[in-house]
Amino acid sequence: MSFRKRNIGLSAGVDRATIPNASAQPASLESGPGIRPSPDDGRPTTSTGAPSLDSLLAGHAGLPLGKLLLIEENGTTDFAGALLRYYAAEGVVQEQQIHVVGVPEQWGRSLPGLIGTAESLEKKSDRRKDDKMKIAWRYERLGEFGAGIAGSRGAPAPAPAGEQDTTAKPAFCHAFDLTKRLTHPGITNMSFIPLVPSRGSPFGSILQKLQAAISSSAPNSVHRIVIPSLLNPTMYPPDACQPEYVLQFFHSLRALMSAYATRVTAMITIPLSLFPRSSGLTRWIELLSDGVIELCPFPHSADAVATSGAATSVEEPPQGMLKTHRLPVLHERGGGSDQNVGQDWAFILSRRRFEIKPFSLPPAEGDTEAQDASAPGGMPKKSDLEF
């Protein structure tokens, strides 16, 4: 230690973000709009448009570039479609290029309207949480621990949040309102790739167009590939679900994304009622995806407040369960060590947000104290800890 000057305090210059990744990506990529390094290993990530989905993705606090996220949905609801719209809208706002496959341009006009950054929405709800009575703070802290590393980005400690405000850093994730329509100059960056009836694979022309669009674009542009309701028979020809067509398409998509690993992300939804998870084809599609998330909406969420696990009467009841079968990067490395894996998640889609939180069965009727205690809260304030 003799080489260190005594009178200079330990600097914060040894920032934690850069130490774990000696093999960091070039800085130019990280500074693109809507792209930030992962707090886990520094790889560039981009937002899915839903902050709670971002924080679910294995500690990367976003979807790592070059990764493909598959969202499966049971039943006839379209929660996955809402997630996909958030994803596309976030891309529009960040001025990334969006490629939408298989749907007409109407789809692009139904993107949710921008109402600000995700943090501005977060603050409002934080205030609401503070109002709530706190019981058994020490258990609450356990809840925070369960939320884990991924949550740490979502709910930043007060000091860094203040810093961000002063430097006016461009927002990573925005909040959208499903009842409004997005108007943003970046919306012209959307391109729609129709399904062309053809002999042979219906995906051949899609791949060509994707490849042509990405390879001919500026070298620092970032792309999002959006494929709503893949293999849905109202859009896709009957032979599209032949394994050789769809699996080769996924493989080629994987190849495309690994070739442009720092510029492309993709999100694909698939209706599980038509292609159940117990079928070999769906399993191969999952194996070829980097992340697999399954949505299981509750059958009658509107009238089932009492039974569907609302932790308090203030909170909205969850509309369904969310299962993570595979998470990007984590499972590629072997998986399993993330705290978010294997937990039961519930999702709530409201007008302004798609929220994912731990699912818990409600305690017995009238046991409201226990319910309050089980509500996931932020870090306990300092005043809460002192007696």
Added chain:
Amino acid sequence: MPSQPPLPPLLTPYLSTQPESSLTLISSILGATSNWLVLRFLHAALGASSSSNASFGLDELPNGIKRKVVLVSFLRGWEFWRAEAKRLGLDLARLADKHQFAFVDGLSELFTSADAAPIAPSTNTGGAVRISLPLRSQPGAVPGRGPPSTVRAGRSANGEGSQREPGIAKKLHFSGHGVASLDAMEKDIISVIDQQKTSMEDGDELILVIDQPDFLLAATGASMGIGATEMAEWVTGLQQHVHATVLTMAADSPLIHNASTAGNQLSTPIETEHAAFAIGMAHRARSVMQLRTLETGAARDVSGVLRISRGGGWTAEAKDILVERELLYYIQRDGGVRAFGRGES
């Protein structure tokens, strides 16, 4: 948590001894992938020569036998393997330069044509019969570099190299129909194997690792004239050229159990063919390493279960010591792996 040795001690005996012409089958599922284990195989074979400090006495081979590895990967690209191996302290780019390692890329151009311009129309091979195999200009050559390659190798692997995609010995292409297309790929892989063999001495061992050949079966299927039998023969054809073979395969229950007619749902060809291929391989394998998640749900300190069992190809008279056992493993955030028995930690 303390950093782990690259090879978990409990696994070392299984990773480092590969008898002649043996087949090791690694089966994985959606939530328990096999990449980390493949990397441990690579490290067991190449690690001793790669790391100058041979402090891990375990992976040093007696009487100076050198090992080489040819890795054929259908689902993951070179960048992934290179980056993950680096976390283990294995510089694959440098090993490729030293002709100890060769990577055969089955991802990037398998189903798209190999025309030089990426904008060129890439016809998907949906039944189109292309007779001639699109050959690259440098068949099978590890991109040659001058003698001072040790300095340049690390740099060029980062993408700025003048050579096209250093480190990749060959890219596989699937074209045509049925057995002929498999044969063409087999020829490509064998050319890489032969390339490696030219610098081998007597007693050196060449290990072939094929990452998920079952994808090839799933993505082509009966309509393109490829079934479980053809795939099994394809693997046999490759096995003949190498000392030992390691295969990884998906063994998710829809892919294995749907095939039986006991259930009341009809099985599709993709399921029956996969099950036939996987089970056939397990019968031929000397050992089967089965990766799966915990039956009791996810745990914070366990990533999954590794079961090592004797396959159908294990023979008692060969004095082959292979202890069957079941281990838990945990992959840390830094990439280190701990393997331990149930109840231990």
